[in-house]
Amino acid sequence: xxxxxxxxxxxxxxxxxxxxxxxxxxxxxxxxxxxxxxxxxxxxxxxxxxxxxxxxxxxxxxxxxxxxxxxxxxxxxxxxxxxxxxxxxxxxxxxxxxxxxxxxxxxxxxxxxxxxxxxxxxxxxxxxxxxxxxxxxxxxxxxxxxxxxxxxxxxxxxxxxxxxxxxxxxxxxxxxxxxxxxxxxxxxxxxxxxxxxxxxxxxxxxxxxxxxxxxxxxxxxxxxxxxxxxxxxxxxxxxxxxxxxxxxxxxxxxxxxxxxxxxxxxxxxxxxxxxxxxxxxxxxxxxxxxxxxxxxxxxxxxxxxxxxxxxxxxxxxxxxxxxxxxxxxxxxxxxxxxxxxxxxxxxxxxxxxxxxxxxxxxxxxxxxxxxxxxxxxxxxxxxxxxxxxxxxxxxxxxxxxxxxxxxxxxxxxxxxxxxxxxxxxxxxxxxxxxxxxxxxxxxxxxxxxxxxxxxxxxxxxxxxxxxxxxxxxxxxxx
Amino acid sequence: xxxxxxxxxxxxxxxxxxxxxxxxxxxxxxxxxxxxxxxxxxxxxxxxxxxxxxxxxxxxxxxxxxxxxxxxxxxxxxxxxxxxxxxxxxxxxxxxxxxxxxxxxxxxxxxxxxxxxxxxxxxxxxxxxxxxxxxxxxxxxxxxxxxxxxxxxxxxxxxxxxxxxxxxxxxxxxxxxxxxxxxxxxxxxxxxxxxxxxxxxxxxxxxxxxxxxxxxxxxxxxxxxxxxxxxxxxxxxxxxxxxxxxxxxxxxxxxxxxxxxxxxxxxxxxxxxxxxxxxxxxxxxxxxxxxxxxxxxxxxxxxxxxxxxxxxxxxxxxxxxxxxxxxxxxxxxxxxxxxxxxxxxxxxxxxxxxxxxxxxxxxxxxxxxxxxxxxxxxxxxxxxxxxxxxxxxxxxxxxxxxxxxxxxxxxxxxxxxxxxxxxxxxxxxxxxxxxxxxxxxxxxxxxxxxxxxxxxxxxxxxxxxxxxxxxxxxxxxx
Numbered sequence: 001x002x003x004x005x006x007x008x009x010x011x012x013x014x015x016x017x018x019x020x021x022x023x024x025x026x027x028x029x030x031x032x033x034x035x036x037x038x039x040x041x042x043x044x045x046x047x048x049x050x051x052x053x054x055x056x057x058x059x060x061x062x063x064x065x066x067x068x069x070x071x072x073x074x075x076x077x078x079x080x081x082x083x084x085x086x087x088x089x090x091x092x093x094x095x096x097x098x099x100x101x102x103x104x105x106x107x108x109x110x111x112x113x114x115x116x117x118x119x120x121x122x123x124x125x126x127x128x129x130x131x132x133x134x135x136x137x138x139x140x141x142x143x144x145x146x147x148x149x150x151x152x153x154x155x156x157x158x159x160x161x162x163x164x165x166x167x168x169x170x171x172x173x174x175x176x177x178x179x180x181x182x183x184x185x186x187x188x189x190x191x192x193x194x195x196x197x198x199x200x201x202x203x204x205x206x207x208x209x210x211x212x213x214x215x216x217x218x219x220x221x222x223x224x225x226x227x228x229x230x231x232x233x234x235x236x237x238x239x240x241x242x243x244x245x246x247x248x249x250x251x252x253x254x255x256x257x258x259x260x261x262x263x264x265x266x267x268x269x270x271x272x273x274x275x276x277x278x279x280x281x282x283x284x285x286x287x288x289x290x291x292x293x294x295x296x297x298x299x300x301x302x303x304x305x306x307x308x309x310x311x312x313x314x315x316x317x318x319x320x321x322x323x324x325x326x327x328x329x330x331x332x333x334x335x336x337x338x339x340x341x342x343x344x345x346x347x348x349x350x351x352x353x354x355x356x357x358x359x360x361x362x363x364x365x366x367x368x369x370x371x372x373x374x375x376x377x378x379x380x381x382x383x384x385x386x387x388x389x390x391x392x393x394x395x396x397x398x399x400x401x402x403x404x405x406x407x408x409x410x411x412x413x414x415x416x417x418x419x420x421x422x423x424x425x426x427x428x429x430x431x432x433x434x435x436x437x438x439x440x441x442x443x444x445x446x447x448x449x450x451x452x453x454x455x456x457x458x459x460x461x462x463x464x465x466x467x468x469x470x471x472x473x474x475x476x477x478x
Numbered sequence: 479x480x481x482x483x484x485x486x487x488x489x490x491x492x493x494x495x496x497x498x499x500x501x502x503x504x505x506x507x508x509x510x511x512x513x514x515x516x517x518x519x520x521x522x523x524x525x526x527x528x529x530x531x532x533x534x535x536x537x538x539x540x541x542x543x544x545x546x547x548x549x550x551x552x553x554x555x556x557x558x559x560x561x562x563x564x565x566x567x568x569x570x571x572x573x574x575x576x577x578x579x580x581x582x583x584x585x586x587x588x589x590x591x592x593x594x595x596x597x598x599x600x601x602x603x604x605x606x607x608x609x610x611x612x613x614x615x616x617x618x619x620x621x622x623x624x625x626x627x628x629x630x631x632x633x634x635x636x637x638x639x640x641x642x643x644x645x646x647x648x649x650x651x652x653x654x655x656x657x658x659x660x661x662x663x664x665x666x667x668x669x670x671x672x673x674x675x676x677x678x679x680x681x682x683x684x685x686x687x688x689x690x691x692x693x694x695x696x697x698x699x700x701x702x703x704x705x706x707x708x709x710x711x712x713x714x715x716x717x718x719x720x721x722x723x724x725x726x727x728x729x730x731x732x733x734x735x736x737x738x739x740x741x742x743x744x745x746x747x748x749x750x751x752x753x754x755x756x757x758x759x760x761x762x763x764x765x766x767x768x769x770x771x772x773x774x775x776x777x778x779x780x781x782x783x784x785x786x787x788x789x790x791x792x793x794x795x796x797x798x799x800x801x802x803x804x805x806x807x808x809x810x811x812x813x814x815x816x817x818x819x820x821x822x823x824x825x826x827x828x829x830x831x832x833x834x835x836x837x838x839x840x841x842x843x844x845x846x847x848x849x850x851x852x853x854x855x856x857x858x859x860x861x862x863x864x865x866x867x868x869x870x871x872x873x874x875x876x877x878x879x880x881x882x883x884x885x886x887x888x889x890x891x892x893x894x895x896x897x898x899x900x901x902x903x904x905x906x907x908x909x910x911x912x913x914x915x916x917x918x919x920x921x922x923x924x925x926x927x928x929x930x931x932x933x934x935x936x937x938x939x940x941x942x943x944x945x946x947x948x949x950x951x952x953x954x955x956x
Contacts, residue, residue, distance in 0.1 A: 167792025168791070169790030169792045176909075177869060250802070252796070252798035253798075255794045255797075256795045284800065284933075286933075313645050313737035314643075314644070314698075317645070317734045318648075320727055320732070321729075323727075325727065348588050350615065354733070355732075391655060
């Protein structure tokens, strides 16, 4: 089947949601949350809630069954118990539905004969009628361009990042958290048990998808190693592919088997494969999201020579160690450059005028703009990391407007004015006020095209991975 | 001099603060913030603000100079410019002051002959009159037991953790952030340039200090390697010592030299020394704080066999991988235990009933208490990690009270009821509401004696370090 009918999944003209409840919303995931999600994400086609009792929800009539829906139905979201899944599939077949997403769990992932058989039976009916199945046991599809969504709070703007994510929870997390860091999505697919549509189909689809420029894959296991390898190779030749392959350990693999029935496979084989095709491998979900941020905001090779700028002597020493540990070079500044910077400040007391640089005592007088100008004119530095260690400030509420906002505005201006890449780190978040400041600071940065990370370590690791990817791409001629 | 007169630093009867400003508070660090800090931290002795113009602040008379103070002065905090430091020291000598803390910077750390000479001159006068000097170029002392503090927002309760932290910014961060995770301090000292009181003096003092049960040291460099080694060895025989030795890289060492005039020394020598004396080495400030949490809440060896419990299939797979990667063992549960757990749940759909365990679909019905009871009765598990992946929940505000709070209360009750150690992880924080929930959830946990970490990785790394420390202690017979 491969990518056949997948367009109906991402761009359906009409969606039926089986398993809504006309009782007052209880906030749990299920039919109602899917209905809310589609409405809030601006789905333009017809929406048909389905419940045997009928009635009305959000001003839309509820149909007793899929067969009772008057119009044509492209796509069905099932949130009914697994016992009704086969009957629903048959009704969908009769209705000419093109794809069903089963949020419903209770199939092969339980490891019991009944669930395995049920999944087979559902698939058999679906295949017979050319219906694509997403899942079962997953969150399904978020495609902001068409208004398909699995949660009401997801961003309704589109972007270049396509996500293939077996896990529903991790799909939720990446869709939320990466969005808060400026990442925008073409489509996010949580495909659970992968009974039909699997990682390979999605890799093939996204490799060809003109709306997807960056592919992110969270993989617990693959069904057909050889086919996946080909699909990955082809995708990685066309666009950056970032892989979070889990189930590396015995306990992780055991959990993956129980979670989505996946066989994790040898971790060494995965390492070799990913290296060979120049897909970027990450090891935690934070690192994985970091690479979505990196590829979203960086378009040409950045190099590895970095200038580090921030407040706090101790934070500066740590920054130097951590950036270096991840593989960045932090060249000491030449005498002339230090003299120019010192001249800007007037006094050097309480500062470190070198690389890494700490402007603690003087930052609020001079600001970062003139300093970043000096950095930008120094050829031996490829880019700058500016770190905001917000937990160091004396009185969070009073000082935000005065100091941190000014410094952040300086960074945004410098990024526009001088043309040399700047990366921002917001770290040492302690109070709720710091977190709130971080949220709006991130928005300001990504609005200006600046990537933001949660630590020097994460920023350095990501930029080194990006540089390695770029270099390897040149070598491979892709 | 070693530890002579250090009692006057931590338990002064009276404090003069030179360099307050009677102009409206501008929120910056300096004399006024020290005065506020002492008042808010409940300093019981006499407080004497000093400014040549005199006047009154916070209802307290301001004296034109230290000499003009009517009563006896034990301890002086200097926030005046460095140009006045020598004169101030002479006045303190005439007044019979026992210790001066120079928040003031502009001394040897600038690497210029004038600053180096000034620091020598100040020290020479101080030594001649038996005055101890903290700094210059540092935050100084936070000792909640006596009400000495360097920031007004620091916790006024005491506890067993003593911190030796050359950097002022990092001292602020640890004092704030570790406190928010339940760590309470005996004393925190930021000693900057270490012109007099240095890491070795403080290590000796804290080794003997009955109020300090755990020593945390952030070190950029030491003045006298041999003496430090002896002090460290002696301290580590008596209590846990956790070291964050920075300046590992060339750029970090360069920054350390400029920050506090420190020579970082060979990193391999440090590794060998710390291993030899069984001091715990950490590599980031987060890991360092993690160990303060760990030693504050764990009192006996915990073992390495862990049961992992949480919500979210993907989060669970990742948890298994990350815990294993850090060196924990995650034994698969035997058939009987899985049967008992499954019986509690009724349905296994959308769960993973093994180790690691995911109760996603069923958690809110059953809760964690009965599941943790089953864990506690299983001998092949030493402790449990329960992870709250708060970014996975559907509607943050609605669901907190219903689900996460109930689950957290279950963990707290189980910790009290079953006697087997439990560790909590709160991760995948996305929205400001999650952060706010985390803040109060941490308080609930530490109030019940449960340590909280920010990721499985950090929890696992810390418990493995703790276990290694405990084992080594048995081997060394300390």
